[in-house]
Amino acid sequence: MxxxxxxxxxxxxxxxxxxxxxxxxxxxxxxxxxxxxxxxxxxxxxxxxxxxxxxxxxxxxxxxxxxxxxxxxxxxxxxxxxxxxxxxxxxxxxxxxxxxxxxxxxxxxxxxxxxxxxxxxxxxxxxxxGLYESADARDLLLGEAIESLSGHGERVAALARRLSVSERHLRDLFTDRVGLSPKRFAGIQRVRTVLARAGSAKWAGLASDTGYYDQSHMTADFHRLMGVSPAAFRAGHLPARTPCAA
Structure with missing residues (x-):
């Protein structure tokens, strides 16, 4: 739709x-x-x-x-x-x-x-x-930060310096507007990229392309968020299901 x-x-x-x-x-x-x-x-x-x-x-x-x-x-x-x-x-x-x-x-x-x-x-x-409010400086700053952290390259400290704000200010802005810290946001974006490309690239190359230090770093981060390794998830070996609250 x-x-x-x-x-x-x-x-x-x-x-x-x-x-x-x-x-x-x-x-x-x-x-x-x-x-x-x-x-x-x-x-x-x-x-x-x-x-x-x-x-x-x-x-x-x-x-x-x-x-x-x-x-x-x-x-x-x-x-x-x-x-x-x-x-x-x-x-x-x-x-x-x-x-x-x-x-x-x-x-x-x-x-x-x-x-x-x-x-x-x-x-x-x-x-x-709820969206008829005009954009303010915080919206523009947040938009640039989201775009940068979604690109899997720039670190949070370097991003804060480039945007001329403190890391604390950037963290507070993300917590208020996105609901996640900049570091957690970037980690989720990386894992979602791994999920989207898992069937079309080798693990080592995918780790490098998505900003991880190496394949083991990617696997550990993926397991932390997904509960299983990338290979297990792709093979359909999912964690136990839990009852849905609603």
Whole structure:
């Protein structure tokens, strides 16, 4: 699904899913915050905010008629949801806890709809309401820092010096707006790149390309976030599943 043009600078992607109870749910480490609409019945559904995930999690499959996920780019969540993103890290929070009656009214409106397209438009219009604030200096600084740390080359200390800020200021900005420290953010981005390229490159070359010291460094970092080695994950040998809270 393609987000409306006004939201493309803020939304990384939109996915329509119909979860199958026969397939395990694998949630990868992710620096993005997502808004998820789950249709649980003919006219029933709920909205949940999925905060940044600092490590992978594995759950038994769940069957739902429809699930729409809008992943906000790192840094976009606080203007929308109104709380430091660190409070959302590794959490699935009902939108009603953040927006109150406004979220309840939105869920009621979405429940009247049946097709994914109009449901997505309703979600996007609600997101736009929180994004009409003009950019300030912190947004520009954060955008440059996110781009640099996503490129797998620059270290946090060097980045802070180049941006003429202290490491503490950079860390506080990331914690507030992204929900993760700069170092954790960069680590998640590297692991997600390894996951995306795991089938098309040799491990040693992939480690070098993604900014690791060597293959063993990559393997250790991957295992810390994913719970298994890169080779085991690619072979489908996943950690034990844990019951999903909701």
């Amino acid at each position: 393609i987000p409306m043009p006004a939201l493309r600078p803020w939304i990384a992607d939109v996915t329509l899913m119909r979860p199958d109870s026969a397939l395990p749910l694998v949630h990868l480490p992710d620096a993005a915050t997502a808004l998820v609409y789950r249709r649980t019945g003919a006219r029933d559904g709920d909205l949940r905010v999925i905060g940044p995930r600092s490590r992978a999690s594995y759950y038994p499959g769940k069957e739902l008629p429809m699930c729409i996920r809008a992943r906000l780019r790192p840094g976009a969540a606080k203007p929308v949801f109104g709380v430091p993103v660190s409070e959302l890290r590794d959490q699935a929070v009902p939108l009603t806890d953040l927006w109150g009656a406004r979220a309840a009214r939105l869920e009621d409106r979405l429940g009247e709809l049946t097709d994914p397209g109009p449901i997505l438009r309703g979600i996007e219009e609600a997101l736009l309401e």
